[in-house]
Amino acid sequence: MSAYQIGVIVGSLRLESINRKLADALIKLAPSELSFKDIAIDKLPLYNQDDDNNQAASVKAMKAAIRACDGLLFVTPEYNRSLPGVLKNALDHGSRPYGQSAWAGKPAGIVGASLGAMGSALAQQHLRNILSCLNVPVMCQPEVYVHVDQDFFEESGDIDANRRDFFKTWMQAFTQWIEQHAVEKA
Numbered sequence: 001m002s003a004y005q006i007g008v009i010v011g012s013l014r015l016e017s018i019n020r021k022l023a024d025a026l027i028k029l030a031p032s033e034l035s036f037k038d039i040a041i042d043k044l045p046l047y048n049q050d051d052d053n054n055q056a057a058s059v060k061a062m063k064a065a066i067r068a069c070d071g072l073l074f075v076t077p078e079y080n081r082s083l084p085g086v087l088k089n090a091l092d093h094g095s096r097p098y099g100q101s102a103w104a105g106k107p108a109g110i111v112g113a114s115l116g117a118m119g120s121a122l123a124q125q126h127l128r129n130i131l132s133c134l135n136v137p138v139m140c141q142p143e144v145y146v147h148v149d150q151d152f153f154e155e156s157g158d159i160d161a162n163r164r165d166f167f168k169t170w171m172q173a174f175t176q177w178i179e180q181h182a183v184e185k186a
Ligand SMILES: Cc1cc2nc3c(=O)[nH]c(=O)nc-3n(C[C@H](O)[C@H](O)[C@H](O)COP(=O)(O)O)c2cc1C
Pocket: 012, 013, 014, 016, 017, 018, 019, 020, 077, 078, 079, 080, 081, 082, 113, 114, 115, 116, 117, 118, 119, 120
């Protein structure tokens, strides 16, 4: 059995999402210490503070899923030089009611892919800002800004063999990040 469960949050709801593809391909490169579970954000209502004391079942389920994890992997596209609204919506839901955030203390890693040359860099930077407010320790290095060109994914969905080692190294660093926080918590 894997030692640590990682919740995967993809910031795109699109069926053919390159970020979903990236998440799936990355998971295949992870060491056996990690297991992964998708955390669904597609059924969440739009956040409304009036509902804080009566959160929807989908919100409660997401918060329970986050709490059950040892760490989080965010995989996000960039929308208009920031993170997509669906991801921000999920972050806000998980942070409330005040004092009952599900995010606090969960170590996280961020990756992201876009069709543009900047590879989601600005979305990731904005996400780091928000996660720091939510008391989520985010791995700083290595950073991963993925520009998806036509050769990035192989037919199988795997990352192109010539670039795979870089992502394997990222996964190893992420695993150490999770382990380090688990030790500090113990
Ligand atoms: C509303 C919207 C805004 C976008 N803004 C950016 C952007 O600021 N930077 C960028 O590199 N790509 C941008 N794109 C293009 C995305 O990189 C591209 O659609 C990508 O495939 C989205 O990720 P996904 O495939 O995981 O859904 C934007 C796409 C949409 C739909």
